[in-house]
Amino acid sequence: MARATPPSHPPEELPRILWWRWRRNPLRRRTDLAQAWVAVGLLLAVLVGIPAAMFLVGDASYRHHRESARHQAATRYDTTAVLVHDAPRHPEPGSDEAKEALYPVTVRFTDAQGHVRTAKADVEPALSRGSTVRVWVDTEGRITGPPLTPEQVRDRTMACAVLAGLAVPALGAGAYGCVVRGLARHNLARWDTAWADTAPRWTASR
Numbered sequence: 631m632a633r634a635t636p637p638s639h640p641p642e643e644l645p646r647i648l649w650w651r652w653r654r655n656p657l658r659r660r661t662d663l664a665q666a667w668v669a670v671g672l673l674l675a676v677l678v679g680i681p682a683a684m685f686l687v688g689d690a691s692y693r694h695h696r697e698s699a700r701h702q703a704a705t706r707y708d709t710t711a712v713l714v715h716d717a718p719r720h721p722e723p724g725s726d727e728a729k730e731a732l733y734p735v736t737v738r739f740t741d742a743q744g745h746v747r748t749a750k751a752d753v754e755p756a757l758s759r760g761s762t763v764r765v766w767v768d769t770e771g772r773i774t775g776p777p778l779t780p781e782q783v784r785d786r787t788m789a790c791a792v793l794a795g796l797a798v799p800a801l802g803a804g805a806y807g808c809v810v811r812g813l814a815r816h817n818l819a820r821w822d823t824a825w826a827d828t829a830p831r832w833t834a835s836r
Contacts, residue, residue, distance in 0.1 A: 661813040668809045676802040680795045688791030695783045702777035711737035711765045711773075713757055714748065720755040731755055737763065741771035749773045
């Protein structure tokens with residue numbers, strides 16, 4: 631038995647189908663036209679909001695990370711630390727993983743005030759006790775990371791700007807979905823009211 635194929639719409643009918651909410655017809659409701667206008671408004675808001683959000687968030691992020699880099703550069707310094715015990719050996723010496731691996735090991739160093747301190751630092755595998763490594767220390771005498779570089783500031787700024795740009799259409803889609811659900815509830819409420827008025831007359835006529 632041959633399967634029936636649904637009728638296809640001619641190409642010239644597609645614009646009429648896509649834009650049916652804008653055309654006057656007996657079946658169009660006020661909520662249909664309102665939904666169309668909301669879609670247009672949100673689309674324009676998204677198109678304007680994406681570059682604006684990227685610029686504003688990117689500028690704020692750049693200022694924040696640039697100031698963080700300046701503060702870190704002023705409050706951190708690198709010094710020499712000595713391993714208190716041997717670092718663990720990597721299970722695959724000479725492998726690419728071994729070249730990238732770091733292990734936390736207790737080290738001893740002297741802070742800016744001349745106090746001898748011990749702390750954990752990430753070091754390369756297989757270093758023996760007494761080996762020296764360079765570590766970054768803050769003004770409180772704690773081991774920390776190096777200050778942010780200009781490249782890191784740039785990368786973090788770009789990441790924040792891109793996330794802000796992606797958030798705008800997501801917010802627009804969420805707002806449109808809320809509006810559509812609200813209009814659908816409104817339509818259902820009107821249908822219930824109309825049916826409550828019509829049902830008694832329709833059942834009585836039977």
